[in-house]
Amino acid sequence: MxxxxxxxxxxxxxxxxxxxxxxxxxxxxxxxxxxxxxxxxxxxxxxxxxxxxxxxxxxxxxxxxxxxxxxxxxxxxxxxxxxxxxxxxxxxxxxxxxxxxxxxxxxxxxxxxxxxxxxxxxxxxxxxxxxxxxxxxxxxxxxxxxxxxxxxxxxxxxxxxxxxxxxxxxxxxxxSAGHYVKMVHNGIEYAIMETIAEAYDLMKRGLGMSPDEMAGVFSDWNKRELGGYLFEITERILRYRDPGTGEPLVELILDTAKQKGTGKWSTQAALDLGTPAPTIAMAVFARIISAFKDERAAASGVLSGLDPALGVDRGEFIGRLFGAVYLSVIAAYAQGLRQLRDASAERGYGLELAEVARVWMAGCIIRSVLLVPIRKALLDEPDLPLLFLAEPFRSAWEEYHGDLRWVTCIAREHGIPTPAMDSALAFVDAYRTERLPANLIQAQRDFFGAHTYQRIDREGTFHTDWEAVA
Ligand SMILES: NC(=O)c1ccc[n+]([C@@H]2O[C@H](COP(=O)([O-])OP(=O)(O)OC[C@H]3O[C@@H](n4cnc5c(N)ncnc54)[C@H](OP(=O)(O)O)[C@@H]3O)[C@@H](O)[C@H]2O)c1
Missing domain, CATH: 3.40.50.720 (NAD(P)-binding Rossmann-like Domain)
Structure with missing residues (x-):
């Protein structure tokens, strides 16, 4: 044989x-x-x-x-x-x-x-x-x-x-098309995991919920638009009790997240490419900060914060937290797919993004019911610049961006870090802003480095002697 x-x-x-x-x-x-x-x-x-x-x-x-x-x-x-x-x-x-x-x-x-x-x-x-x-x-x-x-x-x-x-x-x-797609898959995975961890932190420290109560929330979300493997295992993790102590095992696990490098590579590749993947990057940085356990423990006695108890209606908060998590998860896929689109153009992969979405529908860590509308959107418009521009994601933004703003605002008011959710919001807000303050940055660059700038009222490239008296 x-x-x-x-x-x-x-x-x-x-x-x-x-x-x-x-x-x-x-x-x-x-x-x-x-x-x-x-x-x-x-x-x-x-x-x-x-x-x-x-x-x-x-x-x-x-x-x-x-x-x-x-x-x-x-x-x-x-x-x-x-x-x-x-x-x-x-x-x-x-x-x-x-x-x-x-x-x-x-x-x-x-x-x-x-x-x-x-x-x-x-x-x-x-x-x-x-x-x-x-x-x-x-x-x-x-x-x-x-x-x-x-x-x-x-x-x-x-x-x-x-x-x-x-x-x-x-x-x-x-x-390297296959390994590039897998790398970005892992970047998206990092971002979704961090978003889920932030929701857990808000419910745990902010609302004082027990692991069983939080498991109920994840179970509910898993039956809705957020249904997917990472939500499913989060519910199961929260329900699991340590056989030795009878305590929820998750609460006995040291809070330092390890990484093998694919999230970092995904972020490095996004930077090399000049494509925005801030939610993926924030997820990598969140793991890095989590590893500073001793420094964090020391700083917790030095740098004051605010009472993490949110003092809001639990039902309303959880309802609106769904919207915040939903948009952050869409942002993770949106950024990853945008990176793949740009990488394909630069590296000549000829990627069909709808096919990537199809292959992610089962078997992988980021499998999710969301991949069905994602695939459809990419089939309808293969060169779609950003998922949020297509249905049902555009409508999801309309419906839930108020919730994402409200949840991240409350988190900040109470000193609970939500870097993935914050970055998802800032990313879409920047993307949908016609005039950003980058004009000032161009002026600063020209001031100290004669890097020149373009004007909105005239063609050409300009440099100003900023120190000359006008
Ligand atoms: N584990 C997962 O869930 C998972 C999921 C997706 C992808 N992956 C990827 O799949 C690959 C395999 O993962 P894994 O978890 O099965 O194994 P692993 O722990 O990453 O690697 C162990 C294997 O690598 C071999 N190895 C290590 N150094 C070697 C060397 N210098 N020369 C030859 N062989 C060497 C080991 O052989 P010896 O027995 O001789 O040490 C063993 O067979 C990795 O790239 C991993 O990142 C893993």
Whole structure:
């Protein structure tokens, strides 16, 4: 028996993807740098399945039908290069190598070039859905050599999450298109998670609600326009009690959020591109500030704030908090999709944003009922500059911007930080303002640096000697 596909990296993702692929009828060969991990898998979860466990790269490559199709699922960064260095010389023209980890898109561009020089096909594949998704149906975002995608299309379509509009996998374009889309997916994920955390903080500290009471609110929102995986798991987290103490586990968890870098990369890429993604950026900064636990503890005794108790009607506040969260979540998708639109234009990905929305509909962390109208809006207008300009998002802004203003205003009055919600509001307010104060900034730049400016009443480029007496 030769394997139809090979998986390298037998950690959480690799093992579950291998089992998923085999379960859909494709024999799999597996390899891991540390043999012990492969052995454990072979003798445990892989037992009795059409999974060939191999212990050298040569053995692994020999176990694969040609052209070989290899999915690498190792830690992003240097480990991928280390693996490719060993693998590339063993392969033949036309073989396909896929990096399914969270690699930086610039690394993917470089590796794709190296593969091409050897006559190999290469795909950078973003895979979302965590452990469960990998086993039961992830969302798969591929980019690179289209011929390579055709070699694995059937496998991907079988293993991906079944969405309302087809299997949640897609080929998004050449080069690093797949990893770029996955990176921005993670940026949106950061922004939605931060928005949810802010709503939790407002209900907890501001309204004094218990985890069970808050779970009820998230449950309600999850049945409405905000329905989605992150809202669903938030309800479940809030209801979960620590078996040891009987307390809600969430309240026993240290308040420092970790990150693996994709939110940061998404923000860095937005800055490089000159595209506005402030809500995603604020979510990254919020995690960074959360990590300053000791400094925060010290500062809490030095810098005074205000009583966090909001002193408002609970029912009214929660009703209006829905609108604030809803618009902030739309802003997260709007900014991420705008970034993808701009990246596609600059990097030549040829992205179809409606297709991206379709692939995000199931299997991934940001799956949400919102993706149905998002996809429709993008099908109607593929080059839509910003989601808020299309229905039903324009009407949502009309209906709820007052709530977003009110909620963030009250949060500020009581010293509860809501950077994601604040940034979502400021972003749309700036976007919809015809004349911003950037004229003053241009004047300042010209004053101290002779950077010149343009006028609204005359064509041309101007410089003024600002210190000269008028
Ligand atoms: N976990 C998730 O929920 C999730 C979700 C989506 C995407 N991803 C991405 O998928 C990839 C795999 O994630 P994971 O959580 O399964 O594993 P991981 O913890 O990121 O990485 C562990 C794997 O990398 C291998 N590895 C580490 N350094 C290596 C090196 N220098 N040379 C060769 N192999 C090396 C390990 O082999 P040894 O056993 O020999 O150490 C092991 O197989 C990552 O890029 C991750 O960001 C993860």
């Amino acid at each position: 030769r394997a139809q596909i090979g998986v390298i990296g037998m950690a959480v993702m690799g093992q579950n993807l291998a089992l998923n692929i085999e379960g859909k009828g494709f024999p799999v060969a597996v390899y891991n740098r540390t043999a012990e991990r492969t052995r454990e898998f072979a003798e445990g979860r892989a037992k009795g399945r059409r999974i060939i466990s191999t212990y050298t790269l040569e053995e692994f490559v020999d176990a694969l039908a040609r052209p070989r199709r290899i999915l690498i699922m190792v830690k992003a960064g240097a480990p991928v290069d280390a693996m490719l260095e060993g693998l590339f010389p063993l392969l033949e023209r036309g073989d396909l190598v896929m990096d399914g980890g969270n690699s930086h898109y610039a690394d993917t561009e470089r590796r794709l070039g190296e593969a091409e020089e050897r006559g190999l096909l290469y795909l950078g594949v973003g895979i979302s859905g965590g452990e469960y998704g990998a086993l039961c149906g992830p969302s798969i975002m591929a980019g690179g050599h289209r011929e390579g995608y055709e070699l694995v299309r059937e496998v991907f379509e079988r293993i991906a999450a079944p969405g309302p509009e087809g299997p949640c996998c897609g080929y998004f374009g050449p080069g």
